[in-house]
Amino acid sequence: MLKQACLARPGGPSVLTLCLAICAAALSFPIRGAQIAGGADGDGVLDLKGKPVDLFASPAAVQVLLFVRTDCPITNRYAPELQRLHSEFASRKVNFWLVYADPAETAAGIEAHVAGYRFPGVPVRDPHHMLVKRAHATTAPEAAVFDAAGTLRYHGRIDDRYVDIGKARAQADIHDLENAILAVLAGKAVAEPETRAIGCSLADVE
């Protein structure tokens, strides 16, 4: 909403830049956060202590959402690749979030999962699939890339290693998530903004 208003506002480049800066810093995110949270406390996105959390309130050039399940082997096998991506972008204002969409999953279970596989990023719970819907995610593991303005720029597979459940290449040829982050950081369009992720269904844990 606010972003559209900003863009619609007439003025020179300096005004636009200023406006975007304000958007990023303060104005837009509480509103968007409220939209994501869906209203009452506890209905929306939560941290592991059960407190509402707004992913988009933290300033970053890129927000990477990784939809995961604790009981999905393909999710787990991607832990080393996600560690690699995390360290690659650690110094470049890229936030990694681990989104657990299974409402039955406990905080202790999530903590053990993150620690066991050394998943990078901040774990959050999305029991009402607010983030799932916003990212159009269907699968664990699936990645979604949002730019600083909160616009969804990519969602889908992390890379092309899996062709199907149980059918994998020896190594990935196309690193879709990495390419998407690089494109957003470079201010370019993501070449393949949507791909099909292979893994476990998120709708099964709605």
Add this chain to the structure above:
Amino acid sequence: MKRSFAALSVLFAALLTGLDGASRENSSPTFARDIAPIIYRNCSGCHHAGEAGPFPLLTYEDAKKHARQIAAVTERRYMPPWLPQAGHGDFEDERRLTDQQIRLIAGWVKVGAPEGDPAECPAPPNFSGAWKLGKPDLILRAGHAFAMPASGPDVFWNFTFRPDTKSTRYVRAIEIWPVGEGKEACEQCPDPLSAARIVHHANMLVDRTNSVRRLEEAPGSGFAGMELTLDRNPFDPASYFLFWKPGTTPYSEPDGFAWRLDPGNTLVLNTHLQPSGKREWIQPSVALYFTEKPPTHFPLLFQLEHDGALNIPAGARDFVVSDDFRLPMDVDVLAIYPHAHYPGKLLEGYATLPDGTRRWLITIPDWDLNWQAVYRYRTPVFLPTGTVVSMRFHYDNSGRNPRNPNRPPKRVCAGNQATDEMGHLWLQVLPRGRGDRRRELEEAVTRHNIEKYPNDFAAHLNLGALMLSRLETQAGIAELETAVRLDASRPEAHDMLGSAFESVGRTGDAIVQFREVLRVRPDYVNARYNLANALAKSGKFDEAIGDFRQVLEEFPDSARLHDQFGQMLARGGRYEAALAEFDKALALEPSNETARNDRQWVLKNRLAGQETPH
């Protein structure tokens, strides 16, 4: 009109399937009534804690959390994993859902995966975590845990076990736990339940020739390798598939089919491990179940293969490797084990009977190394003498095969690495007729190998050994001479050829061969023993005695060898020294009649004044 016809056919179907069927037609599928029986029978065996399935499938909640996934993977028959094509071989423990079961699962998911009435739900199977065949007779534990990296390619790791059995035992069954005994965590395995999931399958081999000592850094350290070649003893070839895959009840051999475990044998467990995303520690245990009944049936494992023809150009989409073997006797095929690596695609095995009819042994339309298995026929497949057993393995070495390990594709040849290829169709056959007929079949297999590979050292060596055993000594010598010509560095060929020469009185030629062995391998005790005897026979006692002493240094506690040494000394007229050896033999084994008789003979001859001054 059309409508009433449809209604009539529904009614007719209901009448045919009975009332129960009719009520099912009219209501949506539920977990309790329709899905639980399918899942408990086909999925829960692997899908429970401690097994390979990545999540449990024991309750409604478990199934609901994966409902869409279950529908998807059953629909394309990825789960339950079962590679053979229906109708091409009738196998035990078949894990194939019917089309109706698959439709039922899809229908259940479509209506929201309801639970239904819990009262209708059967009890889930109970997995106690204990050894499935009861208390084992012997539990062997790998000496070292293997640390599996978090990521990277699959790993093929071999664990070795050296059972401390004092006498020959007969083994009827084995069971394998990937991460320790029972459900107990091994000390070095921090997350055994997770580690259990990375062991895809395992193959155990019995090393009767101590071949693995060449592969292991230290006994028990284990070693890497996808394929494992053990020296094959033509008189005691492998007879059994000792294959393990998750979620199955271990196979127990019927009476009379136990396999022999001799003192000194090494068991090698070849495991296929898949990275889980975190480091895992694997330290398997193997349970052995013995029987007192020695084997009375002697099956044989042999393989169809043509690795020599495995030379697949990069990009080839349908490269075929074939082999055909004519059976020299009536056999029953008990089990079959197709094996290829990643470019393997369509694997076919069939028999052409003497009357020309074709009988399918197995077809795997979409080969997947990850789900390889041994398939046992529900009823053994009888194949009469003259049947030709064939394999046709098709390979896709193009970029279109996602499993192709080489990107971009490159030429693939036969080899032991995961990036090489293989094409083996192993059969377990039981020759008809009485007794152990493995040797006859082994000879035919060996001759077939020589047709394929005229310069194969091992085939000529084994054929030579078989000919010698049939007392066709000249033919045996010819094969062995070919073997040593093909590979002069292999001591066993020279040793066997030396023994063959010895048996036809060519002692001088024999000595040359035994000396050749010891030049290559000074620690080859068998050859030194043979050399000592050959030297003694040709009157070279001083040399013979020196060599025999070295043999005795290796086996100082052998009464038999002390006695033989005594005989040698006595033949050389060294009676005092001979008596000393007989005394040693009798001290070690007071009941040794031969040594006692030899001793008395020497005493008599010495008294007769035949002592040669020493």
